Amino acid sequence: MDVVITGGAGFIGSNLARALTQHLDIAGVRIIDNFATGTKDNLTGLDAQLFEGDVQDPALLDSAFDGADAVVHLAALPSVPRSLRDPIASHHANATGTLQVLEAARRAGNLHVIAASSSSVYGATPALPKHEDLPTVPMSPYAVTKLATEAYLTAYHHSFDLPVLPLRFFNVYGPGQRADHPYAAVIPRWIHAALNGHPATVYGDGTQTRDFTYVGTVTALITDALLRQVAHPTPVNLAFGTRTSLLDLAAELRTALGTPLALQHEPGRPGDVPHSQADPTRLRALFPDIAPASLRSGLQGTVTWHQ
Ligand code: NAD
16 A cells, blocks of 8 residues: 655654554555655655655645555644734645645545544534534634635545545644744643753643643554545544643653653633543544553653653
8 A cells, every 4th residue: 555645744744654664564655745844854764755845736746646545634734823823824735735635636546535634623612522513613724724624525525435534633742743943832842841941831821621642643543544444524533532731731741751840821822722622432433443542651752752
């Protein structure tokens, strides 16, 4: 099986590429990336074919998809704050990019397309845990682009019989997730702060909760989806129903680091959702063999990588 990963030079994409290249049933891995947020360093030592460019380029997509069996579409401009600063750029990369990927998948003979949506689509919906049939109330342009991503997959299933799997990622963390940019996620930011003797910034009072998933669990699940050609016409949460407050996360990180971690509070950020916890019923039904890594073991691996 030959697999294309869009956004393969990014955090999740490069972890997935590494996992797939080590799998006996995967013959080849191709990566499409324009290095908007990903890095060439992430591809060091990786046995994958690189197609450098933008997912909005149909000719590039056609050459990368030629003879492939499946596409894992991860390319996007992530981050809520980034989309508040430049909503149009997020829309082009994330929504238009997804549409171009689906069109190219269709031209290439209806390839299996797995794509990353985000728990941010639930937005202001207060119900917990979040199950996929809840209304979506996006609170940021980023969330809208992810809603468009999953809606396009559903539409391509109904319109063109394309085998699709829209996955709503919650908070993914692990080795390779960078701290050295303004839109860094909480776990790499805090580990980086602790290792440099700085306090960790908390936006808000720290009681907000998140459902963290280790990147190794995500790559195992996507690998399983590729090999078994798992398709689902509507979105599937990709998280296992854990609920960790940021204050509890700080305590877990102190254990993993073996050092103190001081917290410094700043006002909450617009577009941030207060609580996030997945209902994993649909995920567990589709992927009965995937067991998630615990937060403790995942943080340990992540801290080691940062060190
Ligand atoms: P990342 O920024 O590390 O990776 C995204 C990759 O896409 C980068 O390598 C970037 O260069 C590439 N890219 C961006 N725009 C592109 C374009 N127009 N053409 C080609 N390549 C382009 O982010 P990540 O954390 O690895 O996220 C991967 C996917 O998962 C994204 O779609 C993101 O929205 C989604 N997601 C991630 C999380 C998380 O917790 N990390 C949560 C929800 C959803």
